[in-house]
Amino acid sequence: MSEFKQIGQPKPLLDGFDKVTGRTRYAPDLTLPGMLHARFVTSPHAHATIENIDVSAALELPGVTAVLTAADLPDIPPKSRNRLLLARDKVIFAGQPVALVLAEDLGAAQDGVELVWVDYDALPAVVTLEEALADDAPLVWPTGTPGETGEAAAHGADVGGDEKEKKPSNIAGESKFERGDLAEGFAAADVVVERPFTTPMVHQSYLETFSMLVQPDPMGSGATVWTSTQAPFYVREVVAEVLGLAETAVRVIPTTVGGAFGAKFLLYEPLVALAAQAVNRPVRLALTRSEDMLATNPAPPAQFNIRLGMKQDGTITALDAEMQFDAGCYPSPHGIAAFLMGSLYQIPHMQIRYTEVMTHKLSTAAYRAPGAPQAAFVLESAIDEAARRLNLDPIDVRIKNASKAGDPMAHGKPWSTMGMTDVLQKLQAHPAWQNRAEAKARGRGVGMAIGGWPGGIEPTAASCQLHRDGTLHVHVGSVDLTGTTAGFSLIAAEAFGISPEQVRVISGDTSTASFAGATGGSKITYMVGPSVIKAAQDARQQVMEIAAEELEADVADMEVVDGRVQVKGVPDKAIELGDIAKKTMRFGGKYAPVVGNGRHANTTNSPGFAAQLAEVSVDAETGEVTVHKLVVVQDVGRAINPLTLEGQIMGGAMQGLGWALYEQMAHDAYGTPLTGSWLDYNVPHFIHAVPEFEAVLVEVPTEHGPFGARGAGEPPIIATAAAVGNAIADATCARLTDLPMTPPRVLAAMSS
């Protein structure tokens, strides 16, 4: 029997019913009296100077209220993509907003866009990594790289490494991890695998496009922002800065997010806030799918060269890797790819080099475990190939080299408690792995891979109140993306000793909630959970004290049973929680209201690992890959809510399949986007074969998480592409080195 009463019980998403029945209201559903609709005029050029913008025809259109250009906005330094606002003099990617049409209705706004005339003088654009790194390359930022890395940090992706300052170039950043002596390492190897790899630009493909509504304070000194964001406190900080206000003059109310996956920290909120301020009316911007594909911030493409040496006993002796990430028109730190590549296994001799390059393409940003699926695809493919060539069990090889708690990471600091070996062993024992020979006999291939995420940390606070209807309200400042709310109701119920049905979790806005960081980096349950526990325990203690006084008993003799507080073992001597609350919330009451509080900070990450197995078949004539089975074994520390964890893991692995087989944003030689809608961009859906899916939860508790829980959001996406690639190799002996592994690429690999 579990030591827990609530933790570990499967609890459905609290908002699931409303979402599947279409009742949930998202940011684009919000309207305000006097609200204007906004629509972008975007650049068709990847690089050009703006000679003239003629808005007069648009302004004559009935319903068009204003057409804003950079000239109408303050000239703030564009030090981050979210401060680029509207193009000023120059455009640096195709799709960049050049003007903003504001109209009484959406139709007028769209028609207005067609009537804005912009004269461009096209300039040569750098579109590929090679072009950007050429000696005489045109520079995206001739006067120096704009600097802000706040979002990368917020994903836990800021891991240091040796970064150098450079003179203006298209290089946004470089880092390197080194250990031992490469020559010695490779000399000790019995086999050396050396290959180039590439991964594409991939869009986060949330269902809800970027959407927001800004209302200038009717009192004239502030703004309210409703936005589909993962990071309300970050939105508040930057919007206030751009508007020139004190931070708390801005209130950010996060709306239900229709998918984000790292993309929705902050993008057009500062622009829309300035627009609303300029016209002193509420302004709503909800991107069309094409605008969203053109002008948001997908995951960067990357290219790799890897050389990996292995001894016959499976020891990895050396790793030599270099990688270039194509960040687009702004820096987008993904050095964690190099960090992870050098940290997962204990490799005595290694050198890993990371270069971040800017091009005239849309900016890139985080996508679920940013950098990790790419690194895992490369490293886990190479290890798999080496093991295969040495005829070793690929899981044995990984277990042999896997890092363990206390082992050094790439930067030399030690890993904390981690379940890497545990999940590998669990997968190894799984029937789908044990019986892989049978699958092989049926013409299929079975492959596996593993991925890990260090986990983010950020201070939090939470509070809770006992109400007269007997419910405990838990107030948190975090946005619910993946069922953290349902999890908090279990956590609070466990800590207080009531059922989760008596708990209501309220995700507040920046004016009403205590601080919590962005929902990203696999840190909400991990960091907010302990504050929820403390708050619930605090409230419980207050309740115990009131009950003891009412029942004339000792506090130490009280217990909570079935929503009542009673003297231990004496159900007749009890008081309902609602009755306790009533005594604290009435005229003349002698007890203070029950308000529990929790504050939490923590400087230790708790990494999460997920090993994956894919069972595939490959059509030898078309090259089409069918994934029949996908097993994800993940260390979640403690399964607070197995149901939502399984859903989260399935979702992550489905996105991993997108990386593996389908998704790629493409640009032509001029930097013109070729994938401007979901007609061109291939996200996984039900016309693809959906594999039989299994999530296996492993619990290696961490002392730092709530009841031992670790972050679980990022890990399940990381290893999928590598597992599928390794399964293809198992089925066909062909090694795929470019994502996505499309039928032509599979055919080509099979015939090489």
Add this chain to the structure above:
Amino acid sequence: MSEFKQIGQPKPLLDGFDKVTGRTRYAPDLTLPGMLHARFVTSPHAHATIENIDVSAALELPGVTAVLTAADLPDIPPKSRNRLLLARDKVIFAGQPVALVLAEDLGAAQDGVELVWVDYDALPAVVTLEEALADDAPLVWPTGTPGETGEAAAHGADVGGDEKEKKPSNIAGESKFERGDLAEGFAAADVVVERPFTTPMVHQSYLETFSMLVQPDPMGSGATVWTSTQAPFYVREVVAEVLGLAETAVRVIPTTVGGAFGAKFLLYEPLVALAAQAVNRPVRLALTRSEDMLATNPAPPAQFNIRLGMKQDGTITALDAEMQFDAGCYPSPHGIAAFLMGSLYQIPHMQIRYTEVMTHKLSTAAYRAPGAPQAAFVLESAIDEAARRLNLDPIDVRIKNASKAGDPMAHGKPWSTMGMTDVLQKLQAHPAWQNRAEAKARGRGVGMAIGGWPGGIEPTAASCQLHRDGTLHVHVGSVDLTGTTAGFSLIAAEAFGISPEQVRVISGDTSTASFAGATGGSKITYMVGPSVIKAAQDARQQVMEIAAEELEADVADMEVVDGRVQVKGVPDKAIELGDIAKKTMRFGGKYAPVVGNGRHANTTNSPGFAAQLAEVSVDAETGEVTVHKLVVVQDVGRAINPLTLEGQIMGGAMQGLGWALYEQMAHDAYGTPLTGSWLDYNVPHFIHAVPEFEAVLVEVPTEHGPFGARGAGEPPIIATAAAVGNAIADATCARLTDLPMTPPRVLAAMSS
């Protein structure tokens, strides 16, 4: 030099600028997409059965969406006025809502009202106390008096006394206070004053009429209520009950209140919530002034008989008083009038009887110090007359008999610390009293009186957060009516050690704020203030700990100076508050966010007293009274914010002038309202002579209030009418016994 840095500094109302410039948004300014406007069809009869309601013509009107009658609403027991909803079968007062027209715009709603045909069968109505108490009187509630006294309790007006159950009658309640032996007491008296008195029905005359907006939860299981209320948590409780929801499924967002004075606890919110639920659209109801005069809840009229005995030395020997309050169609406990009459002075022999009677008139409720101005007018007039007849200084007489801390109140429990004698002495020393002979010589009269309010208690909680812009946000659940918000900013600043400009007070709604009771009963500063202090001190301690660690110093050596935390006496070793907050609200931060909390309960009332002096002249030909000077000396315990206190005192005394000279709601013999607008109902305004006004603050601290503060809202209205009446007696020797003291009544008294 004051022991305080912030307390006692005059601080303007924080919302004053927005209010006087018209920028404040009130409930009627709110609109929602799809919102319907509501308008009442009201009964012209005071008592009638409803034979038929024909809504068909109204429904045909373009723009009219629905016409609701009782048949469309759940048949809930009308146990309180706010649950009476729409008349079902019968009306019990003229003006009672019979149907509710819902339309797309206000014009259509109003036109729709004209097209609803209601057939009534008129019944005999009881309009006066005499009619209601007659043996064969028609009964307002033939099946028994509906019972709910929550609001009276919330004003501190629920003081016990001997209440008896009765068989159905128009008597809603009776109570009695007795002490000693009346015969003995009157035998010892040298003079006995015996008189009847009457006081009228008076409207609270807030500028903003009753207004509210209800939005059904788009998810179908709750409601949001924006309303101009003093009591958001009470609104939540009853609306949830009426909608059949858990209490916390209802969110009440209190809007800026444009005046309330006890009237705006809860009235039409349940009806509008049911209407919104019935049509599943947002519904806004904003009463017209006439609707508000017809169908809200003013102060009840009352009649009194008093007999008071006094010895030549000024000792009050006996008090025999009876009073009937005309509650209108619902109970409206005002027994505190009897309680106060029997508690202010230590009278050895007394008997005070209170009867609450129901009539076929609109229901009545609290109006600032409910019952107290009436009781004070009667008692203070009688004492004044006795003193005058014995040629005693009326202040000496009062000081001689005044209750002191520890003396028994009418119900036998002791008074706590109180400033009654202090304010009397302060007024006695005031030049306007000392020089009253000069005024007399100029043909004027000077009178005084005193009133007191026991003060309410109700548990509260508050919290505060330190933000990155260096501000401390204080969250409270109380509605700001009279500058409590400005006061809390001073209180928090004092407790934390910063300037009030660094504090922002947020009055939250029922979903985001900790509980605080209704803003009424003079208890917000008194009861919420201590929670604010505790919260600020808690936050301060957290800040000290972080600063000490950052500055590598001892917590005990830290101090807050000029918005920075520094090592005592070492300004170089300091850290800005905003920088501390930043360290608690960033990725990887090692300190938990600064969140301070305070909870407070208190079972001791702290009474507040105000003595008033009026200097008047009376036009002997017209009977018109001119008040030249009004001095209010009030014990506020501690003047947190002298500026807003003076404003509050002035406002109360101006309303007291309305009681004294101008205001009276009237009904004809059939119960038809005669005062349906401010054309008929005479509120004090600038066409009347506005007296020279002086507020004198006395500080007799109470250990229970924040920094010693007592409730200050109710006291200043209590004694005004009595002081003016006594001044008239001083000027003319005529004793006025009926409010308002209109010119005809003055002339009549002068000629009697």
